[in-house]
Amino acid sequence: MPELEQLHHFIGGEHVAPESGEYFESTNPATRQPLYRAARGNAADIDRAVAAAQSAFADPRWRDLSQTRRGHLLRRLGDLIGEHSEEFARMEVLDNGKLLREMRGQLATVPEYYYYYAGLADKIHGEVIPTSDRAVLNYTAREPLGVVGAITPWNSPLTLTTSKLAPALCAGNTVVVKPSEHTSRSALLLAELALAAGFPPGAVNVVTGFGSEAGQALVDHTGLAKISFTGSTATGARIASATASRFIGSTLELGGKSPNIVFDDANIANAAMGVVAGIFAAAGQTCIAGSRVFVHRAVYDELLERVVQRAESIRIGDPLDEETELGPLAFADQRDKVAGYVDLGRSEGARVITGGRPSDGGGLGGYFYEPTVLVDVNNDMRVVREEIFGPVAAVMPFDSEDDVVRLANDTEFGLAAGVWTTNLSRAHRMAARLDAGTVWVNTYRAMSPMSPREGFKASGAGVEHGTETIKEYTRLKSVWINTSEDAVADPFTMRS
The missing domain is CATH 3.40.309.10 (Aldehyde Dehydrogenase; Chain A, domain 2)
Incomplete structure (x- = not known):
């Protein structure tokens, strides 16, 4: 057999070999034939990816970029995905066995997610709050969280990665993606296209590997501000517990029996x-x-x-x-x-x-x-x-x-x-x-990036899609400013 293609991680804008030097084999589920060998990530690889994302988050090229310009980058990324739609479609068919015609249909809609959040990027804002003292100005602001960890499943890799990546970038975060070990390829190409679209190195990073190794290391990493996960309810419960103990957020899209x-x-x-x-x-x-x-x-x-x-x-x-x-x-x-x-x-x-x-x-x-x-x-x-x-x-x-x-x-x-x-x-x-x-x-499986969705009970926590999901990827700050130049009253002097 010909030697299999070897896929590395994508960290800081570069393809990076795994620290351990280990790789694992991915197979075509339709034929059971091996497809490629992907880097087997571990805690050291995750640490390197989080550091790259932290550096990108602090980089003035990203930190000081206007919200409108962030939108332009998202639109460009959507365009590039459209240009590579056939490559993505065939890639996912070989990785997880979905129908080519179904994947072509999905790929026609995936760019729409980036276009939607491109338009939303400069609509993220706070508001002015009325107070009882006209001299005091109170306003709110929505700020990006920092580094977001995205753990994605094998059934719709590109679409479900997009549902996390697009709003996270829209809000100004940087991201580390850990795709399923069964479907590594599309996430790596997506990260390459993000760099080509103009996102700074480290804004989008991908570490491939197993959930018990790379995935667990990402969940446990103290440099994260949030985890967004799609997968089983049992794993989601463990992630919820881990993130809650560190007082960081999690968005969990879990199982169903609809x-x-x-x-x-x-x-x-x-x-x-x-x-x-x-x-x-x-x-x-x-x-x-x-x-x-x-x-x-x-x-x-x-x-x-x-x-x-x-x-x-x-x-x-x-x-x-x-x-x-x-x-x-x-x-x-x-x-x-x-x-x-x-x-x-x-x-x-x-x-x-x-x-x-x-x-x-x-x-x-x-x-x-x-x-x-x-x-x-x-x-x-x-x-x-x-x-x-x-x-x-x-x-x-x-x-x-x-x-x-x-x-x-x-x-x-x-x-x-x-x-x-x-x-x-x-x-x-x-x-x-x-x-x-x-x-x-009178329909089933209708979906749109504009329509928010949330799982009830054991089906999840948090919202994906729509404007509502921006709250999942931002933090709210309340600012109070005293505009008066009068002397500040002594708090221990009683007024009649």
């Missing part, structure tokens, strides 16, 4: 496609997957038949092929986890009516798993309560609005929910009653 609810008055054809999109798109490897499907008993059989029919016709195969509709899971352990949950479901009494087996992906031999539908399930089963992160839908009937609200909210998670109905009043009632940070009605 309900997708179909009422008897819904357009059933549309609802069936919404269910399919909600759980089988991206092979179910998304925190917002509509993995719990609740269907009104009056339309249960019809909806189920449509979903099963479409699931069985989904084309599984090479994610680089334009005709493929379902690619592989991202790595072997993830495929085994999904298979284990389906077996668990069977042992709990669930019935598999389609799928339920690994697939060879049309002969590619990668980590493929068939679109799977489980029935005869209930809210007490682990396959209904725990996040599977794969193409597995649990479908359950319900009888009334109150019934489905109780079932939908009976979960530790609260990330997203879908509602399918033509009753406008019901749509608003359901949106108000569901414990979810995002509620979609």
